Structure formats: structure tokens, C-alpha cells
Amino acid sequence: MIQFNLIPSIKKEYLNLLRIRNLVVFISITVTSISFIIFVILFTYVTFFQSNNLNNIDKIVQSKSVTLTGNSNLNKILTIQNQLKSLPQVESNLPEVSQLFTYLNQLTPVTATISNITADFSQNIMTIKGNADSLATVNQFVDTLKFTNYSISGSSDRPAFSNVVLTSFSYNSSSSSTQQSNATYEIDFSFDSNIFANSSNVTLKVPNLITTRSILDQPLNIFKNNNATN
């Protein structure tokens, strides 16, 4: 079959342009509409729904904050709770200084007296100054300190004292016959902080080198000043 193109070229061009225009307008309206719809949905959600949600949560948070801060006892309770947390730690670190008197009775020879004792519980060092009837007693006192051990609740023995040094001594033989204090001494040493720990049951194991006041049960005359020896 033979077809004849009866449409003039100008009309063809016209129709073509009309179609393009319609297509462009359609695409333009469609794309703009889609982006507009997305914009409107998002705008509505963000501006109204989400903001409303935000305000509601904010109001609840504010209300709960007021409830919490309105508890007038809270600061006092928290303070006491905090003090209760700290107290056991503080108490456990305090040295049990009263043990010093027990230890001195166990360690000091009967024939020796103490004129001065200094202890530094932060550096764990101690100095004992005093008098004794003889240098042998002083030597025995030093040896006693060197060989004294301690144990905690039946654990293995450990040295109670270290770096025991007879820093100074003197001897005056003039009054040796009267059994008065002829020798003076100064002993420096370090001690294991565990022997003054208040949380543990410490047992001092004193070597049987000398007779001490703990054996005689005479603690009261352990201290004597240097001038009162004669």
C-alpha cells in the first residue's frame, strides 16, 4: 500500500514542537511536584511533628529534673554516702601506734632504758635513744631488733626491722660495779609498716637473746631520762 504524506512540513514542525512543549511542561511539573511533595512532607515532619516531639521530651526532662532537684535531703544523703565510702579507706591506713608500747616491752632488755624514741610513720623509720648497764646489753638490743620477725595471721615470718644501725654509743666504766646505766646508745632502724597495720593481727616473734620487760611484765620503768641514770 502506498502512503502519501499529506501534512505540510510546517505543520509537522508545529506538531513536533507542541509535543516537545507538552513533554517539557509535563516533566517540569512532575519533577517540581515530586520535589515539592518531598519538601512539604519533610517540612511538616521537621517543623511540626519532630519539634513537637522535641518540646514534649524537653518538658518531661525539665519536670523530672525538678523532681530530682526538689529532694532537699539528696545533698545530705549523697554527702553521707560519700563519707561512708571514704571512712573505711582512711581508717585502714591509720597506723596502730599503740602497738609501739607493746613492741617496746617485748624488745627492750630489762637492763636497758629508753630516754627518747622517735618514729616517723610516713617514712617507716625509728630512732631509739637510751641507757643500758653495759655495751653487751646494747649489742643484744641491736641483735634483737635485727632478728625479730613478724607474722600476720599465721603467715610466714618476715623481718620486722631493717637497716638496724647503732648510730652512737658511749661507755663509762666508773660506775660499773653499782649496776647503774653505764652505756648510752642510739639505734636507728626502719620498720615494716605492716607491724603497725590496724587491719591485721600481727605477732612479733622476738628471738630469745635477752630478757625483756614482756617476760618480767614490768613496762612502767622502760622510759628513763639520761640525767636520771645515776
Added chain:
Amino acid sequence: MKPTSIKDTKMKIFSNQIVLASGLGIFFTLFFIFSTKILISKYNYQNNVIGVQKLALVNLNNDISASKTLDSSYSKFVSPTNNIIGGLTANPNSVNGGDNAKIILDALPSTYDFPEFITTLQNLLVSQGVSITSISGTDQSATLTNSPNGVISQIPFQVTVSGSYSQIENLINAFQRSIRPIDILKFDLTSNQNNLSLTISAQTYYQPGVQFTISKRLVN
């Protein structure tokens, strides 16, 4: 010159309409794309804020629940007839009296009160029968203004007393029995003619009270 036909005129209008439609389409599409982008940023930010606020809300609910538990525990803590050191709760003015909260605050005060401590210390020394040679220390209240909440701090002091062997021994025992911790740092005991002279450098403690605060955070 060839006269312009109606079709030519219409075609010109169509061309203009195509340009206009595509121009407006592109303009509005771009406008909405940029607006949407801004809205997405706002959405993300608000979503982030909501997330943080929800978390804050959970924390607040937990805190409120914890505060109720604390209130209940505190009521039980302060209600017994006898306090933890055996004194009467109902008699706060007696030596060991007062509720447990008072006892705890006596042991570890929440405020720095040096004069009060020195007075208490003096009473303790006198009660043991020793002669007080000196009590010294420095009132640090002026420098403690920036002390952080809830952090334990020391109050150092020195004491020199004289007394018999048993009085000195009792004093040391009294220090150890004191509900207020007394940490003896240095101990110097010297024998005099008839008695003993004791000098100790020690420290006691106080811990500033805790202030409950709700902190605010900026969400980026």
C-alpha cells in the same frame, strides 16, 4: 519579506513556553532540593537532640529511682534507737548521741572547721589527764575555697603533752578509738625527770559535701 504566519507565531510561543517551563521547573526543583537539604540537616540535628534527651530521660528516671532507694536506705540508716557507736539516737547532745548520719559527719566532717577540731582535740587531751604543753596547726580555711567537692583533705596539727607512762599510753589509745580518724605521722616520746613528754605530728581529715547538680550539654 515573507509574512509571519499564525503557525510561526504559535511555534515561537511554544519555544518560549518550553524555555519558561524548563526554567521554572529547574528553578523550583533546585529550590526544593536545597530546602530539603536544609530540612534534612535540621531533621538530623533534631533527631540527635531527641536521642540525647531520651538518654537524659533514661538517666533521670534511673536517678529518680536511685534517689528513692537512697531516701529509703537513709531513713533506715538514721532510724535505729541506738547509733553505730552505741549512743542514743534521740539524744544528739550527749557524747556518743545522735543519729548515724551525725556520727558519720562527726567522723568525717563535710566542712573545714579548724577551731572546732582544736577544741575537740583539747577536750580529748584533757580527758586523758595529760598536761598540754602546746597545740598548734594552721587554719587553712582561707586557702580551701577551691577545694573540690567530695575529695578528702587533710587537717595537719601538732600536739605536745606531758604525763605518766599510762597517761601517754591511754592518750594514744584514745586517739585510735576516736571516731574522727587521727593519723599520727610522727611520734616523739622523751623521758623527763618524773614523766614523759610526747610530741606528735598528726593529721585528721574532712571531706567537702557532695552537691548534686544536673549538668547541661550542648548538642552539636
